[in-house]
Amino acid sequence: MKRIAVIEGDGIGKEVIPQALKALEALDFRFERVDLEVGYARWERTGTAISDEDIETLRSCDCILFGAITTPDDPDYESVVLKIRKGLDLYANVRPIRPIAAISGAVGHKNFDFVIVRENTEGLYSGIEDIGDDRACTTRVVTRKGSERIAQYACKLATARRKHLTIVHKSNVLKSDKLFLDTCRQIAEEEGITYDDRLVDSMAYSLIATPWKYDVVVTTNMFGDILSDMSGALVGSLGLLPSANIGNSHAFFEPVHGSAPDIAGEGYANPIAAILSAKMMLEWCREFKKASLIEEAINQTLCRNIRTPDIGGNSTTTEFGDAVAEYIRDS
Numbered sequence: 661m662k663r664i665a666v667i668e669g670d671g672i673g674k675e676v677i678p679q680a681l682k683a684l685e686a687l688d689f690r691f692e693r694v695d696l697e698v699g700y701a702r703w704e705r706t707g708t709a710i711s712d713e714d715i716e717t718l719r720s721c722d723c724i725l726f727g728a729i730t731t732p733d734d735p736d737y738e739s740v741v742l743k744i745r746k747g748l749d750l751y752a753n754v755r756p757i758r759p760i761a762a763i764s765g766a767v768g769h770k771n772f773d774f775v776i777v778r779e780n781t782e783g784l785y786s787g788i789e790d791i792g793d794d795r796a797c798t799t800r801v802v803t804r805k806g807s808e809r810i811a812q813y814a815c816k817l818a819t820a821r822r823k824h825l826t827i828v829h830k831s832n833v834l835k836s837d838k839l840f841l842d843t844c845r846q847i848a849e850e851e852g853i854t855y856d857d858r859l860v861d862s863m864a865y866s867l868i869a870t871p872w873k874y875d876v877v878v879t880t881n882m883f884g885d886i887l888s889d890m891s892g893a894l895v896g897s898l899g900l901l902p903s904a905n906i907g908n909s910h911a912f913f914e915p916v917h918g919s920a921p922d923i924a925g926e927g928y929a930n931p932i933a934a935i936l937s938a939k940m941m942l943e944w945c946r947e948f949k950k951a952s953l954i955e956e957a958i959n960q961t962l963c964r965n966i967r968t969p970d971i972g973g974n975s976t977t978t979e980f981g982d983a984v985a986e987y988i989r990d991s
């Protein structure tokens with residue numbers, strides 16, 4: 661039996677993760693559940709958002725199901741998500757971008773299916789900062805080892821898909837990206853994967869204009885962060901995108917979106933990203949049948965016109981989660 665840590669986190673994390681858990685329960689997926697309260701609310705109460713002991717607890721689990729955590733505007737606050745990603749060395753952030761049949765995205769395209777593979781431990785999010793009153797500096801780290809392993813992960817994924825890799829970078833301006841680009845090219849050649857590369861700015865345009873051209877997109881940390889939220893518009897809402905943070909022995913599944921303080925507490929957050937994150941977790945646990953039933957349940961629920969306001973409906977988070985769980989139980 662898998663040991664799974666559950667972190668609801670802050671804001672809408674507390675609303676969407678219970679819906680994912682309901683789906684897992686309806687599937688009769690049995691696991692040892694380890695609940696952890698980490699994040700902003702805990703930081704406000706205790707001055708610590710996540711401790712080294714929490715990281716040890718997470719290390720003792722197979723994987724983590726996570727909602728979202730609010731980051732306050734305080735220079736002393738250390739990002740919980742970054743601490744977990746680094747602490748467990750979850751180097752590959754995998755973000756599938758696929759249309760959902762019953763939802764039309766902002767641009768109206770339906771024929772795309774790509775995955776953003778974002779380097780998750782270095783780049784601009786390495787946490788090396790020198791913040792003064794008149795000058796603030798953030799160091800962007802690109803290593804050969806970091807680039808090699810993310811390229812290898814992306815090529816392995818491409819092998820099981822359409823076997824094409826697009827390397828996204830800004831090496832014309834950022835010399836650190838030359839190492840990333842060259843390393844990814846070399847790994848793609850070694851792995852026998854066809855590849856091309858694009859500068860990140862024109863890639864942003866191309867992903868919206870012609871998303872069907874892409875299969876696996878590999879990029880550095882911040883570019884992957886931005887391009888994946890942008891791709892949410894192709895699908896139809898930020899509330900629809902799941903993600904997996906994968907390492908060699910652990911994994912951490914979370915919606916791409918954040919804690920959405922603007923709608924938190926209202927009960928109308930879209931739980932699809934969280935439920936699809938649970939689906940990715942089931943795939944990681946090799947429970948493929950259960951995973952595909954989750955997707956079917958989401959599609960059937962949308963077809964009954966049960967949907968949250970971000971995708972044109974007026975159902976609540978709980979109504980959607982209940983309908984998904986009910987479909988699963990009746991299947």
Ligand code: NAI
Binds near residue numbers: 676732921
């Ligand atoms: P956000 O993703 O929380 O929200 C952006 C916009 O999308 C908001 O208008 C929000 O209402 C909407 N939205 C997001 N998820 C939705 C859902 N499931 N259903 C319906 N609408 C949804 O990003 P924002 O506002 O930039 O950040 C808010 C907080 O979340 C910040 O403190 C940020 O640091 C944190 N954050 C945490 C992340 C994590 O824990 N992994 C990831 C991204 C942001």
Ligand code: MG
Binds near residue numbers: 885886889916
């Ligand atoms: Mg983000």
